[in-house]
Amino acid sequence: MDREHFAPSTLSDAMLEQVAARFRLLGEPLRLRLLIALEDGEHTVGELVALTQSGQANVSKHLAALMQAGMLRRRKAGVSVYYAIADDSAFTLCDVVCAGLQQRLAAQVRAMGLSALTEN
Amino acid sequence: MDREHFAPSTLSDAMLEQVAARFRLLGEPLRLRLLIALEDGEHTVGELVALTQSGQANVSKHLAALMQAGMLRRRKAGVSVYYAIADDSAFTLCDVVCAGLQQRLAAQVRAMGLSALTEN
DNA sequence: CACATATACAACTCATTGGCTATATATTCA
DNA sequence: TGAATATATAGCCAATGAGTTGTATATGTG
Numbered sequence: 120m121d122r123e124h125f126a127p128s129t130l131s132d133a134m135l136e137q138v139a140a141r142f143r144l145l146g147e148p149l150r151l152r153l154l155i156a157l158e159d160g161e162h163t164v165g166e167l168v169a170l171t172q173s174g175q176a177n178v179s180k181h182l183a184a185l186m187q188a189g190m191l192r193r194r195k196a197g198v199s200v201y202y203a204i205a206d207d208s209a210f211t212l213c214d215v216v217c218a219g220l221q222q223r224l225a226a227q228v229r230a231m232g233l234s235a236l237t238e239n
Numbered sequence: 240m241d242r243e244h245f246a247p248s249t250l251s252d253a254m255l256e257q258v259a260a261r262f263r264l265l266g267e268p269l270r271l272r273l274l275i276a277l278e279d280g281e282h283t284v285g286e287l288v289a290l291t292q293s294g295q296a297n298v299s300k301h302l303a304a305l306m307q308a309g310m311l312r313r314r315k316a317g318v319s320v321y322y323a324i325a326d327d328s329a330f331t332l333c334d335v336v337c338a339g340l341q342q343r344l345a346a347q348v349r350a351m352g353l354s355a356l357t358e359n
Numbered sequence: 360c361a362c363a364t365a366t367a368c369a370a371c372t373c374a375t376t377g378g379c380t381a382t383a384t385a386t387t388c389a
Numbered sequence: 390t391g392a393a394t395a396t397a398t399a400g401c402c403a404a405t406g407a408g409t410t411g412t413a414t415a416t417g418t419g
Contacts, residue, residue: 135268141336143266147377148252148259164396177378179397189343198386198395208339212332216261219328220254223309267407284366297408299367318365318416361419368413376405383398389391 144188145212149173150181153202154190154209161194161203264308265332269293270301273322274310274329281314281323 145151149171156162156170164182168175182202185191192205265271269291276282276290284302288295302322305311312325 132268135271138336139266139268139271141339142262142264142332144262146259146263146266148255149377151255151259165394174378174380175396176380176398180377183397189346195385195396198393200396206339206343208335208342211335212262215328215331215335216258219326220257220261222328223326226309269407285364294408294410295366296368296410300407303367315366315416318363320366362417363419364415364417366413366415368411370409370411372407372409374405374407377403379401379403381399381401383396385394385396387392387394389393 141188144184144190145209147181149177150185153178153181153185154204157191157202157204158210161201163199163201165199167202261308264304264310265329267301269297270305273298273301273305274324277311277322277324278330281321283319283321285319287322 145154152171152173153167156167162170164175164178167182168178171178182191186193186202190204190206190209191202194201194203265274272291272293273287276287282290284295284298287302288298291298302311306313306322310324310326310329311322314321314323
Protein backbone atom coordinates (compact mmCIF):
# COMPACT_ATOMS: atom_id res chain seq x y z
CA MET A 120 0.00 0.00 0.00
CA ASP A 121 1.51 3.33 -1.04
CA ARG A 122 1.14 6.80 0.39
CA GLU A 123 -1.49 8.24 -1.94
CA HIS A 124 -4.21 10.03 -0.03
CA PHE A 125 -6.58 12.43 -1.71
CA ALA A 126 -8.02 13.66 1.52
CA PRO A 127 -5.78 15.35 4.11
CA SER A 128 -3.96 18.48 3.17
CA THR A 129 -6.65 19.66 0.80
CA LEU A 130 -9.44 19.46 3.36
CA SER A 131 -11.22 22.68 4.18
CA ASP A 132 -12.47 23.19 7.71
CA ALA A 133 -16.00 22.46 6.62
CA MET A 134 -15.00 19.24 4.91
CA LEU A 135 -12.94 18.28 7.91
CA GLU A 136 -15.95 18.73 10.13
CA GLN A 137 -17.98 16.55 7.78
CA VAL A 138 -15.41 13.80 7.88
CA ALA A 139 -15.25 14.04 11.65
CA ALA A 140 -19.04 13.92 11.84
CA ARG A 141 -19.01 10.75 9.78
CA PHE A 142 -16.59 9.16 12.19
CA ARG A 143 -18.57 10.37 15.17
CA LEU A 144 -21.62 8.71 13.71
CA LEU A 145 -19.86 5.37 13.90
CA GLY A 146 -18.51 6.15 17.34
CA GLU A 147 -21.63 4.96 19.12
CA PRO A 148 -21.93 1.29 20.03
CA LEU A 149 -25.69 1.31 19.54
CA ARG A 150 -25.41 2.75 16.07
CA LEU A 151 -22.84 0.12 15.21
CA ARG A 152 -25.16 -2.54 16.56
CA LEU A 153 -27.93 -1.19 14.38
CA LEU A 154 -25.74 -1.32 11.31
CA ILE A 155 -24.64 -4.81 12.18
CA ALA A 156 -28.23 -5.88 12.69
CA LEU A 157 -29.06 -4.52 9.25
CA GLU A 158 -26.20 -6.30 7.60
CA ASP A 159 -28.39 -9.24 6.64
CA GLY A 160 -31.12 -7.07 5.18
CA GLU A 161 -33.84 -4.65 6.18
CA HIS A 162 -35.61 -4.71 9.53
CA THR A 163 -38.46 -2.81 11.14
CA VAL A 164 -37.84 -0.48 14.04
CA GLY A 165 -39.51 -2.97 16.35
CA GLU A 166 -37.22 -5.75 15.23
CA LEU A 167 -34.22 -3.52 15.72
CA VAL A 168 -35.41 -2.61 19.20
CA ALA A 169 -35.58 -6.30 20.03
CA LEU A 170 -32.25 -7.08 18.38
CA THR A 171 -30.35 -4.29 20.09
CA GLN A 172 -32.04 -4.55 23.48
CA SER A 173 -32.43 -0.79 23.56
CA GLY A 174 -35.39 1.53 24.05
CA GLN A 175 -37.66 2.29 21.11
CA ALA A 176 -37.27 6.05 21.31
CA ASN A 177 -33.54 5.71 21.42
CA VAL A 178 -33.42 3.36 18.46
CA SER A 179 -35.65 5.72 16.51
CA LYS A 180 -33.36 8.61 17.25
CA HIS A 181 -30.22 6.80 16.17
CA LEU A 182 -31.89 5.49 13.05
CA ALA A 183 -32.80 9.07 12.22
CA ALA A 184 -29.18 10.07 12.67
CA LEU A 185 -27.97 7.31 10.37
CA MET A 186 -30.66 8.25 7.87
CA GLN A 187 -29.67 11.89 7.83
CA ALA A 188 -26.11 10.84 7.15
CA GLY A 189 -27.34 8.87 4.17
CA MET A 190 -26.29 5.52 5.55
CA LEU A 191 -29.77 4.04 5.65
CA ARG A 192 -32.84 3.97 3.50
CA ARG A 193 -36.41 3.88 4.76
CA ARG A 194 -39.45 2.06 3.51
CA LYS A 195 -42.87 2.39 5.05
CA ALA A 196 -45.12 -0.65 4.90
CA GLY A 197 -48.40 -0.26 6.68
CA VAL A 198 -47.79 0.66 10.24
CA SER A 199 -44.19 -0.48 10.13
CA VAL A 200 -41.05 1.19 8.86
CA TYR A 201 -38.28 -0.87 7.35
CA TYR A 202 -34.73 0.39 7.50
CA ALA A 203 -31.88 -0.92 5.41
CA ILE A 204 -28.27 -0.16 4.73
CA ALA A 205 -27.90 2.37 1.93
CA ASP A 206 -24.17 2.84 2.09
CA ASP A 207 -21.86 -0.13 2.42
CA SER A 208 -18.88 2.05 3.15
CA ALA A 209 -19.63 1.72 6.85
CA PHE A 210 -18.63 -1.92 6.69
CA THR A 211 -15.47 -1.14 4.84
CA LEU A 212 -14.67 1.24 7.66
CA CYS A 213 -15.47 -1.35 10.29
CA ASP A 214 -13.24 -3.84 8.56
CA VAL A 215 -10.34 -1.42 8.53
CA VAL A 216 -10.87 -0.51 12.16
CA CYS A 217 -11.10 -4.14 13.16
CA ALA A 218 -7.99 -4.96 11.19
CA GLY A 219 -6.20 -2.10 12.91
CA LEU A 220 -7.32 -3.26 16.32
CA GLN A 221 -6.30 -6.84 15.59
CA GLN A 222 -2.90 -5.62 14.50
CA ARG A 223 -2.64 -3.57 17.66
CA LEU A 224 -3.67 -6.48 19.84
CA ALA A 225 -1.21 -8.75 18.12
CA ALA A 226 1.54 -6.23 18.74
CA GLN A 227 0.56 -6.02 22.39
CA VAL A 228 0.61 -9.77 22.75
CA ARG A 229 4.00 -9.89 21.08
CA ALA A 230 5.25 -7.18 23.42
CA MET A 231 4.08 -9.16 26.42
CA GLY A 232 5.90 -12.20 25.21
CA LEU A 233 4.30 -15.41 24.06
CA SER A 234 4.07 -16.85 27.55
CA ALA A 235 0.71 -15.21 28.05
CA LEU A 236 -0.70 -17.29 25.25
CA THR A 237 0.22 -20.60 26.83
CA GLU A 238 -0.65 -19.97 30.45
CA ASN A 239 -4.32 -20.61 29.75
CA MET B 240 -16.06 -5.72 -3.76
CA ASP B 241 -17.91 -8.59 -2.16
CA ARG B 242 -19.79 -8.95 1.08
CA GLU B 243 -17.12 -10.55 3.23
CA HIS B 244 -16.85 -8.89 6.61
CA PHE B 245 -15.08 -10.49 9.51
CA ALA B 246 -16.27 -7.95 11.97
CA PRO B 247 -19.99 -7.45 12.64
CA SER B 248 -21.99 -10.39 13.91
CA THR B 249 -19.14 -11.86 15.90
CA LEU B 250 -18.42 -8.69 17.83
CA SER B 251 -18.74 -8.89 21.58
CA ASP B 252 -19.97 -5.83 23.44
CA ALA B 253 -16.45 -5.06 24.60
CA MET B 254 -15.04 -5.29 21.09
CA LEU B 255 -17.90 -3.19 19.81
CA GLU B 256 -17.06 -0.51 22.32
CA GLN B 257 -13.43 -0.63 21.22
CA VAL B 258 -14.39 -0.20 17.60
CA ALA B 259 -16.69 2.65 18.51
CA ALA B 260 -13.93 4.25 20.56
CA ARG B 261 -11.63 4.09 17.57
CA PHE B 262 -14.19 5.87 15.44
CA ARG B 263 -14.85 8.41 18.17
CA LEU B 264 -11.16 9.16 18.22
CA LEU B 265 -11.33 10.25 14.60
CA GLY B 266 -14.55 12.12 15.21
CA GLU B 267 -12.79 15.27 16.36
CA PRO B 268 -11.70 17.84 13.77
CA LEU B 269 -8.66 18.82 15.79
CA ARG B 270 -7.45 15.25 16.05
CA LEU B 271 -7.92 14.86 12.33
CA ARG B 272 -5.96 18.07 11.79
CA LEU B 273 -3.19 16.71 13.97
CA LEU B 274 -3.03 13.49 11.97
CA ILE B 275 -3.05 15.45 8.75
CA ALA B 276 -0.28 17.69 10.01
CA LEU B 277 1.75 14.60 10.84
CA GLU B 278 1.21 13.07 7.44
CA ASP B 279 4.47 14.52 6.13
CA GLY B 280 6.51 13.34 9.08
CA GLU B 281 7.09 14.01 12.75
CA HIS B 282 6.53 17.37 14.41
CA THR B 283 7.03 18.82 17.86
CA VAL B 284 4.08 19.81 20.00
CA GLY B 285 4.94 23.44 19.43
CA GLU B 286 4.89 23.01 15.68
CA LEU B 287 1.58 21.22 15.90
CA VAL B 288 0.16 24.01 18.02
CA ALA B 289 1.19 26.48 15.32
CA LEU B 290 -0.06 24.28 12.51
CA THR B 291 -3.46 23.64 14.03
CA GLN B 292 -4.03 27.08 15.51
CA SER B 293 -5.16 25.53 18.74
CA GLY B 294 -4.09 25.92 22.36
CA GLN B 295 -1.03 24.07 23.63
CA ALA B 296 -2.83 22.29 26.45
CA ASN B 297 -5.55 21.17 24.11
CA VAL B 298 -3.10 19.87 21.54
CA SER B 299 -1.21 18.01 24.24
CA LYS B 300 -4.39 16.41 25.46
CA HIS B 301 -5.45 15.24 22.03
CA LEU B 302 -1.97 13.97 21.26
CA ALA B 303 -2.15 11.95 24.44
CA ALA B 304 -5.45 10.49 23.32
CA LEU B 305 -4.03 9.51 19.94
CA MET B 306 -0.97 8.07 21.66
CA GLN B 307 -3.02 5.95 24.00
CA ALA B 308 -4.91 4.57 21.04
CA GLY B 309 -1.60 3.58 19.51
CA MET B 310 -1.92 5.87 16.53
CA LEU B 311 1.15 7.96 17.32
CA ARG B 312 4.66 7.41 18.54
CA ARG B 313 6.62 9.80 20.73
CA ARG B 314 10.26 10.80 20.72
CA LYS B 315 11.80 13.15 23.23
CA ALA B 316 14.66 15.29 22.02
CA GLY B 317 15.97 17.79 24.53
CA VAL B 318 13.18 19.98 25.66
CA SER B 319 10.98 19.06 22.72
CA VAL B 320 8.76 16.09 22.04
CA TYR B 321 8.32 14.81 18.53
CA TYR B 322 5.14 13.01 17.58
CA ALA B 323 4.68 10.89 14.48
CA ILE B 324 2.11 8.64 12.91
CA ALA B 325 2.48 5.09 14.13
CA ASP B 326 -0.54 3.59 12.46
CA ASP B 327 -1.36 4.40 8.87
CA SER B 328 -4.78 2.83 9.12
CA ALA B 329 -6.18 6.22 10.07
CA PHE B 330 -5.50 7.43 6.55
CA THR B 331 -7.11 4.40 5.01
CA LEU B 332 -10.15 5.26 7.08
CA CYS B 333 -10.07 8.87 6.02
CA ASP B 334 -9.85 7.84 2.42
CA VAL B 335 -12.87 5.59 2.72
CA VAL B 336 -14.86 8.27 4.51
CA CYS B 337 -13.90 10.87 1.95
CA ALA B 338 -14.80 8.53 -0.86
CA GLY B 339 -18.15 7.91 0.79
CA LEU B 340 -18.79 11.61 1.22
CA GLN B 341 -17.83 12.34 -2.37
CA GLN B 342 -20.19 9.65 -3.55
CA ARG B 343 -22.91 11.12 -1.38
CA LEU B 344 -22.25 14.63 -2.63
CA ALA B 345 -22.29 13.42 -6.20
CA ALA B 346 -25.61 11.72 -5.61
CA GLN B 347 -26.98 14.90 -4.08
CA VAL B 348 -25.83 16.96 -7.03
CA ARG B 349 -27.38 14.46 -9.39
CA ALA B 350 -30.62 14.61 -7.43
CA MET B 351 -30.67 18.38 -7.69
CA GLY B 352 -30.20 18.23 -11.39
CA LEU B 353 -27.19 19.45 -13.25
CA SER B 354 -28.41 23.04 -13.44
CA ALA B 355 -26.80 23.83 -10.13
CA LEU B 356 -23.43 23.07 -11.61
CA THR B 357 -23.77 25.59 -14.42
CA GLU B 358 -25.32 28.53 -12.62
CA ASN B 359 -21.97 29.58 -11.29
C1' DC C 360 21.60 28.33 40.72
C1' DA C 361 18.26 31.36 38.33
C1' DC C 362 15.82 31.67 34.23
C1' DA C 363 13.62 30.57 29.93
C1' DT C 364 11.39 27.27 27.10
C1' DA C 365 8.59 23.10 25.99
C1' DT C 366 5.34 19.97 27.41
C1' DA C 367 2.04 17.79 30.56
C1' DC C 368 -1.53 17.93 33.84
C1' DA C 369 -5.35 19.56 36.92
C1' DA C 370 -9.50 22.06 37.47
C1' DC C 371 -13.13 24.41 35.54
C1' DT C 372 -16.88 25.79 32.17
C1' DC C 373 -19.86 24.89 28.65
C1' DA C 374 -22.00 22.48 24.83
C1' DT C 375 -23.26 18.07 23.11
C1' DT C 376 -25.54 13.94 23.34
C1' DG C 377 -27.18 9.20 24.94
C1' DG C 378 -30.99 7.27 27.19
C1' DC C 379 -35.19 7.83 29.54
C1' DT C 380 -40.37 9.04 29.98
C1' DA C 381 -44.24 10.88 28.12
C1' DT C 382 -46.71 12.18 24.29
C1' DA C 383 -47.87 12.89 19.40
C1' DT C 384 -48.75 10.97 14.88
C1' DA C 385 -49.91 7.70 11.60
C1' DT C 386 -52.08 3.31 10.25
C1' DT C 387 -54.80 -0.79 10.72
C1' DC C 388 -58.80 -3.14 12.26
C1' DA C 389 -63.19 -4.11 14.49
C1' DT D 390 -65.37 6.02 15.03
C1' DG D 391 -62.65 3.98 18.74
C1' DA D 392 -58.98 0.90 20.11
C1' DA D 393 -54.55 -1.03 19.26
C1' DT D 394 -50.09 -0.99 17.33
C1' DA D 395 -45.79 1.10 15.37
C1' DT D 396 -42.95 4.89 14.99
C1' DA D 397 -41.47 9.62 15.80
C1' DT D 398 -40.72 13.52 18.65
C1' DA D 399 -40.23 16.59 22.70
C1' DG D 400 -38.31 17.37 27.12
C1' DC D 401 -35.44 16.13 30.74
C1' DC D 402 -31.20 14.47 33.18
C1' DA D 403 -26.64 12.89 33.57
C1' DA D 404 -22.36 11.86 31.52
C1' DT D 405 -18.85 12.94 28.37
C1' DG D 406 -15.58 15.68 26.42
C1' DA D 407 -13.54 19.92 24.08
C1' DG D 408 -11.33 24.11 25.13
C1' DT D 409 -9.68 27.26 28.48
C1' DT D 410 -6.53 29.01 32.40
C1' DG D 411 -3.26 28.11 35.63
C1' DT D 412 0.38 25.42 37.25
C1' DA D 413 3.74 21.59 37.56
C1' DT D 414 7.64 19.19 35.53
C1' DA D 415 11.49 18.63 32.93
C1' DT D 416 15.42 20.34 30.13
C1' DG D 417 18.60 23.47 28.38
C1' DT D 418 21.45 27.92 29.11
C1' DG D 419 23.89 31.74 31.10
